[in-house]
Amino acid sequence: MQAHSPRAAPPPAGRAGSRRKLLFRLSVLALVVLMLVTASVAWLLQAPIDIQRERVDFTIVPGSSMRAAAREVAAAGAEIQPWILILLSKWMRVETSIKAGSYEITRGITPLELLNKLTRGDVTQADLVFIEGWTFRQMRERLNAHPELRHDTADLSEAEIMRLIGAPESAAEGLFFPDTYFFAKRSSDVDLLARAYRAMQQHLAREWQARAADLPYRDAYQALVMASIVEKETGRNDDRPLVAGVFVNRLRQGMLLQTDPTVIYGLGETFDGNLRKRDLTTDTPYNTYTRAGLPPTPIAMPGLASLRAALNPAATEALYFVARGDGSSHFSPTLDEHNQAVRRFQKGGKP
Incomplete structure (x- = not known):
């Protein structure tokens, strides 16, 4: 005959029921707390930030942490506790994704929208x-x-x-x-x-690679110098390749460029708006009436059309041009024809 160990007596029914009720109440309390926390977080995310002015501007410098950025936002006049942005960024795992730059926020923006702006780099421009x-x-x-x-x-x-x-x-x-x-x-x-x-x-570099053959430039920088002269000589796109063609022809033939804009540039701040005959004979590194070839540097900032004209000039026999008075130019292959054009367009037809 075997001896059996005595079994533990089951807990009284009343005690087990109390434990289940306690667990149930704790579960309900935890759920309520979770709901309250969730509702509070949702409210914090969606509640507009209090801004007293129409807009707030602030700058996030490169290398700023989210903590530093949050302080910058608050210091600029947005009434938001920095810890809200810090916790929100950690929860969303974007605390290291902030972008430097200048920002602008206006009334009605929420913390979530602000955080998205900071991490997208939605800077003001x-x-x-x-x-x-x-x-x-x-x-x-x-x-x-x-x-x-x-x-x-x-x-x-x-x-x-x-x-x-x-x-x-x-x-x-x-x-x-x-x-x-x-x-x-x-x-x-x-x-x-x-x-x-x-x-x-x-x-x-791109236009230099696509340049016409046999141009009289040592390098791309000289082409840039020519482009700046073309830019100052005319504002008409149709005339730019022809103007460049005239100056390229002159360089090839060893003629002086004789272009007024280079003389004016050489005069600097002493130029009073009136180019005189003595200015054309006063030697400077930029006086193309007294010095052969291109000036030492550009004389202005050329646009793309002038760059292309300088590197792909028109095929022309013209060596001269004169303003017509309407923004366009008249081009001539000989000095006699040019002088006639000058009399016609600039001297009212007077001999």
Whole structure:
């Protein structure tokens, strides 16, 4: 006969029921707490941020953490506790995805929308236009006057600016491409100049590769010099290849270019708007009435049409041209014909 161990007595029915009720109540309480937390989080995500002004502008500098960015937002005037953005970014796993730049937020934006803006890099943009035919001095004046740029080059020399943007040239004239440039507010003017420089290098390299044969240029830089002269001589696209053709013919024949815009450039700030005969005989490195060949640097910022004209000039026998008075030019192969055109278009037909 085997001995059996006594079995443990089952708990009283009342105690088991109390335990189940307690577990049920705890589950209900946890569910309620979870619902409250979820509702609170949803409210925090969707409740508009209190902004006292119409808009708030702030800048996130490169390398900023989400904590630093949240403080910047709050300091700019958006009434949001930084911890909300910090916790939200951690929950969404985007705390390291913030993008630097200038931002603008307006009334009605929610924390979730703000976080999405910061991680998408939805920055506010300003723009600046560089115009064909501008000199580098005019470019700098426009840069220095722009209220949304950081003026890091304001006190620098031309050569220092070129070194700062990584350009091998020391003379800046003509080396920036005229275009509309968009940038984040409070960007450095150095970055903008570097972009315009790279754009010109790209356009010049492409047009140089597609150039006509047997052009009288030593290198692409001389083509850029010619393009700047074409840019200043005419604003008509139809005339640009012909103007370039005249100057190319003159270079090939060893003739002086005799173009007024280079003389004016050489006069610099002393030019008062009236080109006199004595100016044409006063020698400067840019006086193409006294010096053969191309001037040492461009005289302005040429556009793409002038670049293409300089590198693919019209096939023409013309050696001269004169303004008609309507924006176009009359082209002549001989000096006699040119003199007749001058009398006709510039002297009212007087001999």
